[in-house]
Each structure stands twice: as structure tokens, then as C-alpha cells.
Amino acid sequence: xxxxxxxxxxxxxxxHAGARLxxxxxxxxxxxxxxxxxxxxxxxxxTFARLVNGLVVPSSGRVTVDGLDxxxxxxxVRRKVGFCFTDPDSQIVMPTVAEDVGFGxxxxxxxxxxxxxxxxxxxxxxxxxxxxxxxxxxxxGGQKQxxxxxxxxxxxxxxxxxxxxxxxxxxxxxxRVSRVVADLPQQVLLVTHHLDLLDGFDRVLVFxxxxxxxxxxxxxxxxxxxxxxx
Amino acid sequence: MSTPLxxxxxxxxPVHRAPVGLKIAVMVLAGLGSVLLHRPVQVAVGxxxxxxxYAVARVSWRLAVAQVRPLLWLLGATAVFHVVVSGWQRxxxxxxxxxxxxxxxxxxxxxxxxxxxxxxxxxWLRPLHRVGVDAERxxxxxxxxxxxxxxxxxLAEEVRDAQRARGLxxxxxxxxxxxxxxxxxxxxALADALVARGVED
Numbered sequence: 001x002x003x004x005x006x007x008x009x010x011x012x013x014x015x016h017a018g019a020r021l022x023x024x025x026x027x028x029x030x031x032x033x034x035x036x037x038x039x040x041x042x043x044x045x046x047t048f049a050r051l052v053n054g055l056v057v058p059s060s061g062r063v064t065v066d067g068l069d070x071x072x073x074x075x076x077v078r079r080k081v082g083f084c085f086t087d088p089d090s091q092i093v094m095p096t097v098a099e100d101v102g103f104g105x106x107x108x109x110x111x112x113x114x115x116x117x118x119x120x121x122x123x124x125x126x127x128x129x130x131x132x133x134x135x136x137x138x139x140x141g142g143q144k145q146x147x148x149x150x151x152x153x154x155x156x157x158x159x160x161x162x163x164x165x166x167x168x169x170x171x172x173x174x175x176r177v178s179r180v181v182a183d184l185p186q187q188v189l190l191v192t193h194h195l196d197l198l199d200g201f202d203r204v205l206v207f208x209x210x211x212x213x214x215x216x217x218x219x220x221x222x223x224x225x226x227x228x229x230x
Numbered sequence: 231m232s233t234p235l236x237x238x239x240x241x242x243x244p245v246h247r248a249p250v251g252l253k254i255a256v257m258v259l260a261g262l263g264s265v266l267l268h269r270p271v272q273v274a275v276g277x278x279x280x281x282x283x284y285a286v287a288r289v290s291w292r293l294a295v296a297q298v299r300p301l302l303w304l305l306g307a308t309a310v311f312h313v314v315v316s317g318w319q320r321x322x323x324x325x326x327x328x329x330x331x332x333x334x335x336x337x338x339x340x341x342x343x344x345x346x347x348x349x350x351x352x353x354w355l356r357p358l359h360r361v362g363v364d365a366e367r368x369x370x371x372x373x374x375x376x377x378x379x380x381x382x383x384x385l386a387e388e389v390r391d392a393q394r395a396r397g398l399x400x401x402x403x404x405x406x407x408x409x410x411x412x413x414x415x416x417x418x419a420l421a422d423a424l425v426a427r428g429v430e431d
Contacts, residue, residue: 055422075428083426089384090419093427095344095377096238104427106345133240133343137380151427 001187002066002080002158004030004052009061010210011047022047023058024210030189032202036218037191038225039207048207049163049191053081065159082157082186086164088144089137097139097147098123098132104155122154126180142173149180159187166194195222239340245287246341250350253338260334264327270319273326280333287341297336298329305329348373370429374420385412 006028012019023044039045050056051063054070054077063070070077085091094100101122105115123129126146131139136147145165152160162181166174178197181188190197198204204221206214206228214224240246245253260276267273284294298305305325312321339347348369355365389408398404 053426055426078426078428085419085423085426087419089381090416091423091426093377093420093424094373099343099345102345107428133238135237135380137384155428 001031001033003064004028004159004189005062005064006030006048006051007062007064009051009058009063011051011056011058011060015059022210023051026061026210026212028205028212028215030187030203033187034201034203035187035189036198036201036204036221037189037207038193038195038198038204038221040229043207044210045191045205045207046163048205049161049189050083052159052161052189053078053083055083079155080157081159081161082152082155084145084148084152084160084162084165086167088141088148088168091148091151092136092144095135095137096132097128097134097136100136100147101128101151101154104151108155118154122150126150140173141169142176145169145173145177146180149177153184153186157186159189160184161189161191163191164193165190166192166197195225198222237339238343239287239289239293241288241341243287243341245283245337248341250342250346253342254347254350257334257338261331264331267323267327270322270326273323273330276330277326277333280330280337283334283337287337289337289340293340294333294336297340298332301328301332344373344376378416378420381416382409382413385409385416388412 006026009023009026010021011023012021022042026044026048037045037048047056051058051070052065054063054074057071057074065077065080068077068080092100094103098119102115102119105118110118120129120132123132126149128143128147128150131143136144139147145168149165160181165181166177169177174194174197178194181190181197182200190201192198198218198221201218204214204216204218205212206221206225208228213228214221216224264276267276281294284291305328308328309321309325312318312324351372352365352369355363355368359365386405386409389405389412392408393401393404
């Protein structure tokens with residue numbers, strides 16, 4: 001399992017005097033298979049998730065994934081760490097479903113036949129095989145999130161970071177996505193407001209005011225979070 | 231399955247299987263050759279040929295008509311202008327040529343995957359790297375441009391719905407400002423997604 005290390009990380013968006021501190025001296029070492037992250041809006045949990053694949057480079061401190069520094073070796077880190085965003089519409093790059101799944105593979109200049117085979121396998125795995133040539137923007141919300149997931153996982157990352165992937169979905173689609181995530185062999189870091197998705201996780205971090213205020217097994221962390229929010 | 235304007239319609243017809251280069255070459259030659267059309271009968275022949283292309287590609291006539299529907303107001307205005315200024319025959323030629331070229335371009339996009347088209351363009355542009363043209367980047371730009379059309383249309387519909395829900399009458403500023411802000415936000419999110427998917431700055 002890859003080791004994610006966040007050491008003494010603080011972060012502000014912008015460098016002007018009034019820039020708010022969104023992460024305040026956060027240190028975490030993650031070796032578990034399933035890590036949940038919860039917190040109120042603006043607590044710093046999404047910024048924390050974005051640190052892991054180098055989308056956000058910290059103002060101070062250091063983040064490494066399997067020893068690779070996200071600030072210096074961003075490209076290598078992003079090959080290891082896939083990222084799934086809240087709004088699938090923002091991460092669908094290509095006009096049709098199959099083309100979008102193949103996008104990351106084509107960027108790696110894999111042979112056409114291999115791209116086609118891996119795309120086909122990914123579409124079948126996520127229940128999208130009947131939609132290969134379907135315009136991506138006409139899929140339902142749940143299908144779009146599955147497409148976003150397939151497009152990330154087809155590149156076989158070691159770690160999958162998901163930033164509130166079920167927030168825009170109805171219960172049926174949220175359940176569908178969470179089942180897919182539950183079966184993944186990858187290490188998963190899941191940021192969510194849906195606390196029931198954390199069942200079976202190894203560890204949960206609770207963020208508040210840019211700091212980790214609780215780091216525990218899911219039941220205890222969720223209890224802490226509920227009391228914090230009340 | 232509904233196929234929106236100008237998007238790939240899966241198929242295995244000879245038109246679908248024809249090389250991308252040939253399809254684009256036909257389109258360019260038709261554009262150049264259209265300046266030689268001066269009589270309505272010549273334009274009619276051109277339209278029939280394009281219609282044959284649609285038949286061979288097995289694209290329904292409804293979808294074919296849908297390709298020119300957004301241009302009807304433009305075609306109408308052009309026709310009126312030419313009827314008044316230069317007579318009905320010239321109006322038929324001009325409107326017919328525009329419709330023919332739009333239909334032909336739509337036939338190419340309906341029967342060609344975006345990736346195949348972009349791959350071909352990237353291949354043709356690659357020799358230009360000596361003069362500083364980054365073919366891969368041009369290809370990505372074209373792809374994102376095509377992808378963003380339905381996104382911006384969707385955002386525009388949402389803004390219009392939000393205006394209606396709040397009882398606002400049509401106001402260009404009240405429509406344009408939120409649309410531009412949301413489009414820029416989408417562009418930011420898309421940039422993050424591209425980086426996350428391995429496209430470095």
C-alpha cells in the first residue's frame with residue numbers, strides 16, 4: 001500500500017495579506033487501505049485531498065506519496081494518484097463516453113489496440129458498455145460520475161482520491177458509486193458529507209478550521225463529528 | 231438515442247469508414263468549388279450529392295434537417311436580401327450553397343469520431359513544430375472547444391431558468407454576467423481536471 005505523508009503543512013490561497021489560512025500545520029501519515037475525510041464546508045478537507053496528487057502545492061510543509069514529493073515530482077505523483085471531483089461535468093474532457101475513458105491512455109501514447117481493449121474493459125466494469133459512442137454530456141448524473149471514475153481508474157492508479165463524489169447524486173446513484181468504490185483494490189481517500197459511505201473504512205479524519213481535530217476509526221470519528229456539528 | 235447537433239453518430243457505412251483526410255479534403259474542395267456555382271440547377275445538383283452522402287451514411291432526414299435549422303434565420307435574411315438586391319436566382323444560389331456546405335460539414339462530423347479528426351489534424355500539423363506550432367496542444371484545444379459547446383449551452387439554459395424562476399424579464403446583462411462567471415468557473419475546474427488526468431500546464 002502506498003504511504004502518503006503530509007508533514008507540517010499549512011496553506012493559504014494567494015499570498016496577499018488577507019489570504020485565509022485553509023490548512024494550519026497539518027501532519028498525517030496514511031498507510032491504510034481506506035481513509036475517510038469529513039468536515040464542514042470550508043474546513044480544509046478538499047484542500048487536503050488536493051494536496052495528495054499535487055493539484056495544490058502547500059504554502060509550507062511537505063507532501064509525499066511513496067516518497068515522491070508532490071511539489072517537485074508532480075507528474076510522477078499524478079500517475080500514481082487518480083482524482084475524482086465532485087462535479088463529473090467538470091472532468092469529462094471528450095465529447096463521447098469511450099473517447100473520454102481513452103483520453104488518459106492516449107496521452108500516455110499507448111498503442112491504439114491496447115487503448116481500445118482497456119477502454120472496452122473499463123466500460124464493461126462500470127456498466128457503461130452500451131454507451132461507448134453516446135455523447136458524454138447526455139448521460140445521467142450517476143452515469144457521468146461512473147464515467148469520471150472509469151476515466152480515472154482505466155489508467156490504473158495506485159491511489160484514488162475522491163472529493164465528495166456522491167454530493168450531486170440521488171440515493172440510488174450514490175449507492176451505485178459507493179459499491180464500485182468499495183470493491184476497488186486501490187487505496188482510497190474519500191472526502192464526503194455522506195457519513196454512511198464510511199462504513200468499513202479503516203480510519204477517518206475530521207477537519208475543522210483547517211486542522212485535523214479527530215483521527216480515529218469510523219464510528220468514533222463520526223460520533224465526534226456529529227457532536228462537533230451540533 | 232438522440233444525437234445533438236454535429237456530434238458523432240455511430241455507424242459502419244462507407245462514409246463512416248472513409249479516411250478522415252478524404253472527408254476533410256472533399257469538404258475543403260466543395261468549399262473552394264462553391265464559388266464556381268452560379269445557376270440554381272448547379273446548386274440543386276450539389277444538394278442532391280450531399281443528400282446522397284446522408285443516404286449512404288444512413289443518417290435520417292430529420293437529423294439532416296436539424297443540422298441547418300439553427301441557421302434558418304440567417305438563410306431567410308440572406309434570401310430576402312438577395313431577392314431584393316440581385317433577384318431570386320441569386321438568392322437560391324447563395325442560400326443553397328450555404329445550406330450545402332453546412333450539411334456537408336455536418337455529415338463529416340456526424341460520421342467521424344472527434345478523436346480521429348483531431349488525430350488527423352495533429353498529424354498534419356506535426357511538421358510545423360519547427361516553426362513553434364505545438365500540434366498536440368492545438369489538438370487538445372480543438373477537442374476542448376468541441377466538448378465545451380454543450381456545456382456552455384447547458385449553463386445558458388440554467389441561467390435562463392434561474393432568471394425565469396425569479397420572475398426576471400429578458401435582460402442581456404442579467405443573462406451575460408452569470409453565464410460568463412459560471413463559464414470561467416467551469417474553465418477553472420476543467421483546468422484542474424486536465425492536470426489531474428495528466429495534462430501538464
